[in-house]
Amino acid sequence: MTLMSIKKFSFTYPGADEPSLKNITLPIEKNKITALIGPSGCGKSTLLRSMNRIHDLYPGNKYDGKIELFNETSKKYENILDIKKENEFIELRQKVGMIFQKPTPFPMSIFDNVAYGLKIAGIKNKSELQDRVENALKGSALWKEVHDRLGKSAMGLSGGQQQRLCIARAVAVKPELLLFDEPTSALDPISTGAIEELLVELKKDITIAIVTHNMQQASRISDYTAFMYLGDLVEYDKTENIFLNPKEKQTEDYITGRFG
Amino acid sequence: MKRLVINKIVLALSTLSAVLGLAFLAWILITLFVKGLSSFHLSLFVNDLINNGLRNLIIGQFILAGMASIIGIPLGMVAGIYIREYGRGRYANIIRNLSDIMMSAPSIVIGAFVYALVVVPTGHTSGFAGSIALAIMMIPIVISTTDSMLSLVPQELREAGIALGASKYKVIFDIVIKSAKVGIMTGILLAFARIVGETAPLLFTSQTSNYFTLDLTQAFPSLSVSIYDLASDVQTSSRDLAWAASFILTVMVLVINLTGKFITRNKK
Numbered sequence: 001m002t003l004m005s006i007k008k009f010s011f012t013y014p015g016a017d018e019p020s021l022k023n024i025t026l027p028i029e030k031n032k033i034t035a036l037i038g039p040s041g042c043g044k045s046t047l048l049r050s051m052n053r054i055h056d057l058y059p060g061n062k063y064d065g066k067i068e069l070f071n072e073t074s075k076k077y078e079n080i081l082d083i084k085k086e087n088e089f090i091e092l093r094q095k096v097g098m099i100f101q102k103p104t105p106f107p108m109s110i111f112d113n114v115a116y117g118l119k120i121a122g123i124k125n126k127s128e129l130q131d132r133v134e135n136a137l138k139g140s141a142l143w144k145e146v147h148d149r150l151g152k153s154a155m156g157l158s159g160g161q162q163q164r165l166c167i168a169r170a171v172a173v174k175p176e177l178l179l180f181d182e183p184t185s186a187l188d189p190i191s192t193g194a195i196e197e198l199l200v201e202l203k204k205d206i207t208i209a210i211v212t213h214n215m216q217q218a219s220r221i222s223d224y225t226a227f228m229y230l231g232d233l234v235e236y237d238k239t240e241n242i243f244l245n246p247k248e249k250q251t252e253d254y255i256t257g258r259f260g
Numbered sequence: 261m262k263r264l265v266i267n268k269i270v271l272a273l274s275t276l277s278a279v280l281g282l283a284f285l286a287w288i289l290i291t292l293f294v295k296g297l298s299s300f301h302l303s304l305f306v307n308d309l310i311n312n313g314l315r316n317l318i319i320g321q322f323i324l325a326g327m328a329s330i331i332g333i334p335l336g337m338v339a340g341i342y343i344r345e346y347g348r349g350r351y352a353n354i355i356r357n358l359s360d361i362m363m364s365a366p367s368i369v370i371g372a373f374v375y376a377l378v379v380v381p382t383g384h385t386s387g388f389a390g391s392i393a394l395a396i397m398m399i400p401i402v403i404s405t406t407d408s409m410l411s412l413v414p415q416e417l418r419e420a421g422i423a424l425g426a427s428k429y430k431v432i433f434d435i436v437i438k439s440a441k442v443g444i445m446t447g448i449l450l451a452f453a454r455i456v457g458e459t460a461p462l463l464f465t466s467q468t469s470n471y472f473t474l475d476l477t478q479a480f481p482s483l484s485v486s487i488y489d490l491a492s493d494v495q496t497s498s499r500d501l502a503w504a505a506s507f508i509l510t511v512m513v514l515v516i517n518l519t520g521k522f523i524t525r526n527k528k
Contacts, residue, residue, distance in 0.1 A: 052423060054419055054422060054423055057418070057419060057422055059348065086427060090425045090426075090427060091425070093422065093423055093424065093425040094424075094425040097423055097424065098419070098423035100416045100419065100420060101416075102414070102416055104414075104416045104417050104419075104420035106417070106420075106421070106434070106435050106438070106439075107435070107438045107439045107441075108438065116421075116424060116426075116434070117424035117425060117426075120424060120425050120426050120430065121425065166420065169424065170423075170424065173424065173425065
């Protein structure tokens with residue numbers, strides 16, 4: 001089933017003449033990992049950042065087309081580009097979380113980091129907070145390493161641990177879709193491996209979209225892959241088809257390393 | 261060969277300039293310490309100026325600077341937060357530039373401004389007028405510190421907060437300010453050190469007083485203005501007292517400054 005359906009979507013940054021994304025149509029399938037690949041400047045991060053409208057932190061962006069998110073309660077697709085009110089934005093971001101390239105631990109304890117989104121969502125009950133924090137940390141394979149120092153500052157963790165903490169923090173609010181913007185490009189191979197395993201584990205409960213520069217990573221973990229080039233979606237298919245039998249020449253050139 | 265010679269000349273010249281600059285600083289400090297210490301006595305902390313002590317002046321100076329902080333720090337911080345986090349484009353830049361200009365405004369001009377604004381309408385000098393003048397000096401420093409410390413917080417941190425469903429003000433107050441806390445605190449401390457030794461803004465706003473008072477509606481005792489008065493007095497004993505007062509004021513400012521530096525270093 002399709003969780004998010006992007007239809008004829010174009011995006012223009014403030015002050016730019018040309019759109020950075022042109023007429024993109026792409027489904028994000030539920031409980032699957034969709035990888036967005038392509039050379040720098042192809043618009044893959046711009047597309048990812050449109051999916052929870054984090055772009056709207058900065059004014060003057062222009063959206064065209066539709067990005068429809070399936071609403072579990074009304075059983076209908078709703079266009080997230082129609083959102084205008086602050087509380088609707090908050091609701092959207094609780095459904096569609098995001099992990100960044102560099103780990104972004106908040107300047108507070110490990111516990112408070114994971115509890116932050118929960119408290120924002122209005123959960124005040126202490127034992128419920130404790131349970132959800134513990135579950136999120138277990139789900140992010142971090143519990144064993146940090147269970148005896150939950151009160152310590154998150155800044156003392158290693159880069160890989162910080163990134164898993166950020167994942168735990170995002171997972172804790174039980175989003176439907178998690179967006180990963182090159183989550184391992186600042187990490188060593190061992191931490192990268194841990195995060196890749198974690199993503200595959202997470203997709204049982206959460207749908208994942210990931211931007212990556214690393215094609216091995218895309219082929220290892222993703223179910224679907226979208227290849228983008230200069231603001232266009234060149235090809236979208238099951239990952240094995242993209243990597244073994246690409247239909248477009250540009251895709252083949254890119255994944256065989258002939259350009260990009 | 262030629263490059264080596266030029267290198268040596270440049271090195272010699274820059275060393276000389278550095279030594280010269282430091283020599284003057286050392287000269288000032290040594291004079292201050294020698295003259296100040298010879299007139300220094302613990303009884304200065306017990307008696308008020310009317311009994312040849314400095315107690316009322318030291319307390320008065322801190323109250324003036326403290327009142328200025330109560331006015332200046334919140335205003336400056338909120339303005340700094342506005343121009344960094346909320347302000348967009350032109351408006352934020354206009355305020356930022358105005359604040360920078362205000363920072364370099366001569367302090368005597370600020371004194372004259374507050375004189376016209378507060379002292380003339382109320383008919384007399386007062387501790388409040390002095391505090392307002394000091395607050396006006398402090399605000400642009402606090403604005404600039406807050407602004408630059410917030411600008412050091414990585415943008416991803418704000419985005420991460422927003423992506424968790426936090427509203428903008430929550431992100432600013434829970435995450436951004438917390439990250440910049442040490443820098444902002446240090447900046448505020450240095451701003452305090454900057455105003456605690458000021459004379460010109462107080463000269464004709466709060467003036468000074470020989471007596472101990474906590475009444476801010478009247479002329480208010482201040483160390484710096486009294487130094488000015490005492491130093492130009494004909495009596496040698498007054499001038500000695502001025503040296504002692506200068507010594508105490510310098511040590512106070514130095515201690516506050518070093519505390520600020522110490523906090524920043526420990527953090528790094």
